[in-house]
Amino acid sequence: AQSVTQLDSQVPVFEEAPVELRCNYSSSVSVYLFWYVQYPNQGLQLLLKYLSGSTLVKGINGFEAEFNKSQTSFHLRKPSVHISDTAEYFCALEVGGSYIPTFGRGTSLIVHP
Amino acid sequence: NAGVTQTPKFRILKIGQSMTLQCTQDMNHNYMYWYRQDPGMGLKLIYYSVGAGITDKGEVPNGYNVSRSTTEDFPLRLELAAPSQTSVYFCASSYKIGGANYGYTFGSGTRLTVV
Numbered sequence: 084a085q086s087v088t089q090l091d092s093q094v095p096v097f098e099e100a101p102v103e104l105r106c107n108y109s110s111s112v113s114v115y116l117f118w119y120v121q122y123p124n125q126g127l128q129l130l131l132k133y134l135s136g137s138t139l140v141k142g143i144n145g146f147e148a149e150f151n152k153s154q155t156s157f158h159l160r161k162p163s164v165h166i167s168d169t170a171e172y173f174c175a176l177e178v179g180g181s182y183i184p185t186f187g188r189g190t191s192l193i194v195h196p
Numbered sequence: 197n198a199g200v201t202q203t204p205k206f207r208i209l210k211i212g213q214s215m216t217l218q219c220t221q222d223m224n225h226n227y228m229y230w231y232r233q234d235p236g237m238g239l240k241l242i243y244y245s246v247g248a249g250i251t252d253k254g255e256v257p258n259g260y261n262v263s264r265s266t267t268e269d270f271p272l273r274l275e276l277a278a279p280s281q282t283s284v285y286f287c288a289s290s291y292k293i294g295g296a297n298y299g300y301t302f303g304s305g306t307r308l309t310v311v
Contacts, residue, residue, distance in 0.1 A: 092236070115297050126200075126286055126302035127239075134296045173238065177297050182227050182246055182290075183254070184300065188238040 085110040087174050089187035097195050098166055104159040104190045106174030113179040116157045118148055121171040121189075130172075133157065144168070169194045198222050202287050202303035209277040209310045217272040217306050219287030227290045228270040229300070230254075230262065232283040239286070245270055277310045284308070 090105040108114060115134050119127040131142025138150040148159045157174060174187040203218045221228065226247045231239040241254030245264040259281060261273040270289075274281060287303040 117299060119300075119302075124305075126304045127288075127300070128302070129299040132299050134298075175300075179296075182292070182297070183241065183244060184297075186239045188236065 085114065085176060085178055085185050087176055087185050087187040089172075089174055089190045091190050092188070093191045093193065095193045095195060096164055099163050101162050102160065102164050102168075102192065104172050104174075104192065106157045106159065106187060108155050108157065108174075108176050110155075110176065110178055114176045115179065116148075116150060117175040117177075117184070118142065118146070118157075118159050119173045119175060120144075121173065123170070127173060130159070164192070164194050166194050166196060168192060200287055200289055200301050200303035202285075202306050204306060205304065206307045207309070209274075209308065211277060211279065211310060213277050214273070214275050215277070215308075217274070217285055217287075217308075219270045219272065219303060220268050221270075221287075221289040221301070222268065223289060223291070223301065224267060225289035225291045225301070226267070227292070228264065229288045229290075230260070230270070230272045231286045231288065232256065232281075233286060233305075234283050242272065242285075274308075279310050282308060282310045 086109045088107045117132045118130040133150045141147045171189045175184045177184045200221045229244045230242040240256045243262040245251045285306045288300045290300045
């Protein structure tokens with residue numbers, strides 16, 4: 084069975100600083116990987132996805148993630164965060180051939196002025 | 197293009213009451229899902245559907261029922277509401293091309309309180 088682990092439940096950071104939100108996964112078969120963002124009192128919104136090809140994936144709002152198969156990781160990064168990036172971030176995977184995603188428990192990014 | 201629409205946005209139920217959470221998508225997606233989100237617990241899959249007329253249980257189906265008579269609609273029924281069903285409920289849909297999932301579109305959620 085597959086699983087997703089988000090290593091940090093909360094990440095505080097100052098505005099304009101870089102940030103990395105960590106995601107590790109476990110699967111014995113090929114996977115598709117996703118990052119979602121949830122702003123307060125809203126649904127989840129797709130930030131970026133890795134399906135195949137280049138391991139560096141660029142998404143919306145200046146975020147990017149790198150797929151590392153050997154380390155089974157898909158960490159999310161942003162070089163300079165804004166107050167408006169304060170939100171909950173979820174890593175998710177889907178095993179190829181399946182249609183049920185597995186979500187991590189989420190990481191709360193808190194950007195301080 | 198409305199995406200995934202959920203109604204109502206908020207609801208308070210008394211223990212033992214029943215209700216239906218509505219979910220409609222206008223993107224012609226085959227796959228639809230119902231999740232509940234509890235604080236610090238991420239998303240738990242309740243039910244999902246791979247197409248009209250086909251539904252299956254997820255991780256936490258007890259106390260819920262679904263139907264999928266059309267591609268667009270995927271209502272979630274709560275029978276005999278219990279305090280443990282107090283949560284935020286999200287409906288989502290997705291599509292695949294060549295076996296690859298291109299991501300999920302979520303509704304804005306229904307915040308349900310059972311008292």
